[in-house]
Amino acid sequence: EAQVTQNPRYLITVTGKKLTVTCSQNMNHEYMSWYRQDPGLGLRQIYYSMNVEVTDKGDVPEGYKVSRKEKRNFPLILESPSPNQTSLYFCASSREETQYFGPGTRLLVL
Amino acid sequence: GQNIDQPTEMTATEGAIVQINCTYQTSGFNGLFWYQQHAGEAPTFLSYNVLDGLEEKGRFSSFLSRSKGYSYLLLKELQMKDSASYLCAVRVVQSDSWGKLQFGAGTQVVVTP
Numbered sequence: 747e748a749q750v751t752q753n754p755r756y757l758i759t760v761t762g763k764k765l766t767v768t769c770s771q772n773m774n775h776e777y778m779s780w781y782r783q784d785p786g787l788g789l790r791q792i793y794y795s796m797n798v799e800v801t802d803k804g805d806v807p808e809g810y811k812v813s814r815k816e817k818r819n820f821p822l823i824l825e826s827p828s829p830n831q832t833s834l835y836f837c838a839s840s841r842e843e844t845q846y847f848g849p850g851t852r853l854l855v856l
Numbered sequence: 857g858q859n860i861d862q863p864t865e866m867t868a869t870e871g872a873i874v875q876i877n878c879t880y881q882t883s884g885f886n887g888l889f890w891y892q893q894h895a896g897e898a899p900t901f902l903s904y905n906v907l908d909g910l911e912e913k914g915r916f917s918s919f920l921s922r923s924k925g926y927s928y929l930l931l932k933e934l935q936m937k938d939s940a941s942y943l944c945a946v947r948v949v950q951s952d953s954w955g956k957l958q959f960g961a962g963t964q965v966v967v968t969p
Binding site: 781790802848849 | 887889891897898899900904955956958959960961962
């Protein structure tokens with residue numbers, strides 16, 4: 747089944763404890779992206795990647811890192827999480843104009 | 857900066873038609889997308905417009921006017937399952953980036969019996 751998977755789906759952590767949210771797609775898509783979704787603000791793009799080893803900042807990249815060493819994986823790294831990074835995170839991949847979203851990761855930073 | 861505006865909420869009756877407007881102010885416009893998002897779920901792709909005009913897909917149609925910075929999503933023959941948030945998104949291309957996607961805050965559509 748063609749899909750985008752994210753792990754973990756739910757995470758509670760404490761300020762400053764490094765964490766990684768994994769994202770994987772099995773559709774051989776070149777474009778991948780990370781978003782956060784907050785009430786009243788909608789989806790905001792954190793980082794995106796046009797292909798392997800090519801990443802670029804979205805609108806809210808501060809406090810996040812990404813890497814794209816392989817086509818299928820695009821992990822999101824929070825080196826030192828803070829409470830303002832509490833949010834719902836979506837990974838997505840696309841070919842041409844159709845973007846497929848993962849199920850989301852709900853993160854709470856205490 | 858970019859600015860994407862859409863109404864916060866709309867209510868309509870089952871079987872009716874609803875039109876969700878989206879206006880944007882952007883440089884480097886390279887396409888407009890509509891997504892549907894049910895509560896607690898991920899967004900799903902509905903439509904894409906890059907040229908002026910109307911794109912029709914079954915009960916859903918999307919229109920774009922690039923000169924006016926305006927799009928709408930038209931939902932016909934509303935069904936209860938159409939109750940969801942509808943997200944307008946603009947892709948921008950700039951000298952230092954391409955492929956950036958920016959979303960409006962979403963329009964919550966409530967379909968009543």
